[in-house]
Amino acid sequence: MAGFTGEKRWRNNMNRNAPDTGVSETVKRISAKMIEALNESEAEYAELQELYLYAGGTVQDLANLLFTEDIAARTTPGTNAELTVDVTTGAISGVTISVAGTGYTDGNYQLKNVAVAGESGTGVINYTVSGRTVTAASVVVGGTGYTDGTGVLVTNFPLAGPVSETTANADEVAKTQAAFDAVTALHELYQAATNVAVTQEDRLAQLRRMS
Numbered sequence: 001m002a003g004f005t006g007e008k009r010w011r012n013n014m015n016r017n018a019p020d021t022g023v024s025e026t027v028k029r030i031s032a033k034m035i036e037a038l039n040e041s042e043a044e045y046a047e048l049q050e051l052y053l054y055a056g057g058t059v060q061d062l063a064n065l066l067f068t069e070d071i072a073a074r075t076t077p078g079t080n081a082e083l084t085v086d087v088t089t090g091a092i093s094g095v096t097i098s099v100a101g102t103g104y105t106d107g108n109y110q111l112k113n114v115a116v117a118g119e120s121g122t123g124v125i126n127y128t129v130s131g132r133t134v135t136a137a138s139v140v141v142g143g144t145g146y147t148d149g150t151g152v153l154v155t156n157f158p159l160a161g162p163v164s165e166t167t168a169n170a171d172e173v174a175k176t177q178a179a180f181d182a183v184t185a186l187h188e189l190y191q192a193a194t195n196v197a198v199t200q201e202d203r204l205a206q207l208r209r210m211s
Contacts, residue, residue, distance in 0.1 A: 038193055041186035048183050063168035063176035070172070071165050078103015078160030081134040083125070084151045085116060091142030092123040096151070100133040103160035114143065115156040121145035125154070132163065182210040 007018035012025055055061040064071065081101025086094040092114060106129050114123040123143030128136040146152075168176070185203035192198050 038186070038190045041183070042190045045183050045187040045190075048180065052180070059177050059180055060168065060173055062180065063173045064166075066176055067168045067172045071168060074165045075162035076165075078132075078163045080160045081157060083127070083134070083137055083154040083157055085114065085123075085125075085139075085154060086150045087116070087146040087148050087152060089148065090121075090144050090146050092121070092125070092139050092146060093142060095125055095137045095139050095154075097134055097137055098151075098153075100135065101160050102133055103163045104129040104132050104134060104158070105161065106130055106132065109158075110140065111154075111157060113156075114154055116146060116152045116154055117149075118155070119146055120156075178206075178209045181206040 003018055003020045007015055008020065008023055009015045010024050011022040013019045014022065051065070052062050055065040079099070079102045081097070081104065082099035084096050084098050085092045086096075108126065108128050111125045111127065113120055114125055115121075121143040122141065122145060123139070124141035126138050126140050127134055185201070185206040188198045188201070189203060
């Protein structure tokens with residue numbers, strides 16, 4: 001709506017000396033854009049609410065979902081599990097999980113030719129990993145070639161792998177909160193436009209954070 005105020009007219013080109021777009025066309029255009037923006041933002045708000053509840057109903061939960069791949073890419077070294085065995089008459093007679101460890105891949109496994117205290121015999125142990133820790137172990141074959149003893153450390157148990165983080169960090173939560181606030185602000189603008197009372201708030205500030 002540029003130009004001198006007194007030269008403006010209702011329709012296009014009414015004033016031949018100042019053939020600017022008419023006020024009616026300008027207001028029509030910006031009104032249509034605003035309605036389209038409000039309707040689109042309300043649809044996005046509904047989608048975000050569905051996603052928010054699906055994730056768990058908190059901004060932290062939502063951030064955990066939105067940044068899943070980034071979170072998983074952040075790893076720390078796992079903790080090596082430790083198993084000890086009892087040896088009776090040269091054979092493994094029992095096994096104990098002394099350290100469950102972290103960073104292992106879930107599943108059922110078998111450790112053959114169990115080595116203890118520098119001795120490699122023919123014993124076989126089955127073990128289970130659940131929740132990335134060793135949760136169960138049993139002697140399948142006692143084997144031969146071991147020196148009798150109790151609580152002898154198994155020295156060839158597999159090493160731990162990396163452990164991925166499971167939650168979004170403070171920066172990711174802050175970004176998620178900003179997006180949540182912006183979409184909520186748009187929803188409240190839609191409510192105000194449809195004659196629903198909303199609280200006083202600086203919604204433009206919330207929108208600027210995401211613009």
